[in-house]
Amino acid sequence: MNELIQARDIRRSFALGARQLDVLRGVSLAVHAGETLAITGLSGAGKSTLLHILGGLDRPTAGEVLYRGRDFYACRERARAAIRAQKIGFVFQAYHLLPELSVLENVLLPGLSLPGAFLQGRKLRQRAGELLARVGLAERLEHRPSELSGGEQQRAALARALMNHPELLLADEPTGNLDSQTGEDVLRYLFDLVREQNLTLVIVTHNEAVAARCARHLVLRDGQL
Ligand SMILES: Nc1ncnc2c1ncn2[C@@H]1O[C@H](COP(=O)(O)OP(=O)(O)OP(=O)(O)O)[C@@H](O)[C@H]1O
Ligand SMILES: [Mg+2]
Secondary structure, three states: OOEEEEEEEEEEEEEEOOEEEEEEEEEEEEEEOOOEEEEEOOOOOOHHHHHHHHOOOOOOOEEEEEEOOEEOOOOOHHHHHHHHHHHEEEEOOOOOOOOOOOHHHHHHHHHHHOOOHHHOHHHHHHHHHHHHHHOOOHHHOOOOHHHOOHHHHHHHHHHHHHOOOOOEEEEEOOOOOOOHHHHHHHHHHHHHHHHHOOOEEEEEOOOHHHHHOOOEEEEOEOOEO
């Protein structure tokens, strides 16, 4: 089986003053290359926490995450950052574009972390421009994020997530801040691009219709899937 991620008995607790909040209580999960997986659950169930752990952004309290067989949290921070930068694209509910940069620069930015990037400025600009055109923002390259609508900002964030040709896209409520029509628009781009580029997708959502578009749907409840 071609497993991109294997999570084994993941636990994540937070200290709350003297108390301890056990958010994830033994989550095991395999994500297969090329699949689309939706994770739903009540607010506060730990969906974002789990997604961050799967993406190498937050160390679990216990348990392990293997990324293509490699223990994600046993390797050095540099190695983990390199896997994140080169293999994984993130889309969050709040678009997290940098306000001082143009839309084009925001999308291009992850490319600067690639080996040899300083020799490839022109190529990176071209890729960023193509991705922005693909999400319908060809006329917005020099705008600042604040000059875009919410849906446009999220489409730019999607382009940014794809900049380094990731194999895995992790999306956390990507339409949570958008009205339903605009959200549908963003989702259409997202699912089309996942199919076109043969990406693996893990998407956290409250929306059952979004979950139904994925090949597999898991529910996080009481700290377990
Ligand atoms: N850094 C932290 N410190 C303390 N508690 C945290 C931290 N991060 C998350 N939590 C708590 O863990 C629980 C799960 O949070 P998480 O953000 O993963 O939920 P969620 O399922 O994504 O919810 P939502 O659907 O509202 O986004 C919440 O009760 C939250 O308060
Ligand atoms: Mg969340």
